Amino acid sequence: MNNKKQRLFTGIQPTGSLHIGNYLGAILPAVNRQDEYDSFLCVVDLHSITKPYEPKDLRDQIKGVVLDYIAGGIDPDKSTLFIQSHVPQHCELMWLLNTITPVGELQRMIQYKEFKERFKEPQGGILNYPILMAADVLLYKGEAVPVGDDQTQHIELMRDLAKKFNRMFGDTFPIPKNTIQNPLRIMSMHDPDKKMSKSLGPKSYIAISDNPDTIRKKIMSAVTGTDIAMTAGTKNLFTLLEQVAPKDTYNHMYEKFENKDLQYSELKAVLADYMVEFVKPIQEKRAELENNLDYIASILAEGSERARKIASETIEEVKQKMGLM
Ligand code: TYM
Numbered sequence: 001m002n003n004k005k006q007r008l009f010t011g012i013q014p015t016g017s018l019h020i021g022n023y024l025g026a027i028l029p030a031v032n033r034q035d036e037y038d039s040f041l042c043v044v045d046l047h048s049i050t051k052p053y054e055p056k057d058l059r060d061q062i063k064g065v066v067l068d069y070i071a072g073g074i075d076p077d078k079s080t081l082f083i084q085s086h087v088p089q090h091c092e093l094m095w096l097l098n099t100i101t102p103v104g105e106l107q108r109m110i111q112y113k114e115f116k117e118r119f120k121e122p123q124g125g126i127l128n129y130p131i132l133m134a135a136d137v138l139l140y141k142g143e144a145v146p147v148g149d150d151q152t153q154h155i156e157l158m159r160d161l162a163k164k165f166n167r168m169f170g171d172t173f174p175i176p177k178n179t180i181q182n183p184l185r186i187m188s189m190h191d192p193d194k195k196m197s198k199s200l201g202p203k204s205y206i207a208i209s210d211n212p213d214t215i216r217k218k219i220m221s222a223v224t225g226t227d228i229a230m231t232a233g234t235k236n237l238f239t240l241l242e243q244v245a246p247k248d249t250y251n252h253m254y255e256k257f258e259n260k261d262l263q264y265s266e267l268k269a270v271l272a273d274y275m276v277e278f279v280k281p282i283q284e285k286r287a288e289l290e291n292n293l294d295y296i297a298s299i300l301a302e303g304s305e306r307a308r309k310i311a312s313e314t315i316e317e318v319k320q321k322m323g324l325m
Contacts, residue, residue, distance in 0.1 A: 008030065008038070017064070025148030033179065045085050047132060051115075089312060090136055090139060093135035133158060143175075190204045219275060234267075240271055244274045
């Protein structure tokens with residue numbers, strides 16, 4: 001690994017099966033950049049426990065995301081793959097950044113507001129969630145943070161905290177940014193005014209692990225409208241088609257749409273065929289990896305060792321600058 005490369009960091013919560021929004025929004029962009037950047041791919045288990053969860057299932061879910069990263073194209077020989085809670089410095093830097101974060105900024109976060117709405121009395125973890133996310137990236141002096149559009153506000157806070165720290169204690173952190181020019185927001189198949197999300201239930205999302213029949217059913221019954229028109233649902237189908245089909249196919253379908261010569265059934269059938277093909281190699285690779293868990297364990301051991309080394313150097317520098325040494 002070349003240390004002169006800029007660092008990339010992205011994280012995924014182990015909250016169940018990965019959906020196509022996670023894959024297209026974050027994993028694939030990271031896969032496409034792993035030669036360009038010194039990449040850190042993290043399973044953010046400490047973030048996932050801010051929501052109600054089953055402790056007995058967490059271990060398997062964490063393993064699941066590790067398998068998804070590798071099956072999805074992350075090459076452990078090029079990139080550092082690890083689990084957030086295996087590197088205690090994430091929490092340490094979070095506390096240090098906590099001391100310079102205005103509470104008002106945290107209360108403005110959409111995610112926090114949504115939780116407040118849903119659970120009435122959210123725990124401190126959900127309020128402080130974005131500080132831990134900032135710590136994740138800044139610990140490695142990450143510059144590139146490929147994430148979906150839903151994370152824009154969190155990235156803004158991360159940038160503000162890096163700038164504020166540099167102003168208060170001296171130049172320390174590069175200012176990270178989302179390196180995806182038009183971050184994706186894949187919408188729910190079932191309710192296309194909302195983003196695709198596990199919390200909306202399996203009808204809303206296409207899981208990377210869905211079998212061909214399920215994928216076809218979900219796409220064929222996607223909510224669009226009756227007459228062909230650019231509704232939120234149609235736009236979502238075109239966004240997905242653009243991601244999983246060859247450019248020519250996308251252009252051809254789009255032209256037919258513009259000429260009012262396209263039926264939803266045709267658009268959906270074409271998308272379903274390409275989607276099934278798109279996830280197939282990921283599913284095959286994942287099945288192979290399931291039988292090779294020793295290999296996974298060794299990758300994680302190596303990954304967290306490398307992560308801890310860099311993390312402890314940053315913590316030492318930060319503590320010194322803050323007068324704590
Ligand atoms: P999480 O696990 O909710 O989502 C993981 C990634 O998937 C993207 N994503 C989507 N992209 C497009 N369309 C969608 N419908 C969609 N749904 C999810 C998310 O934007 C994300 O990139 N807070 C982060 C995890 C995190 C993190 C970090 C990310 C923790 N620390 C540091 C980057 C850097 C999250 O909510 O992940």
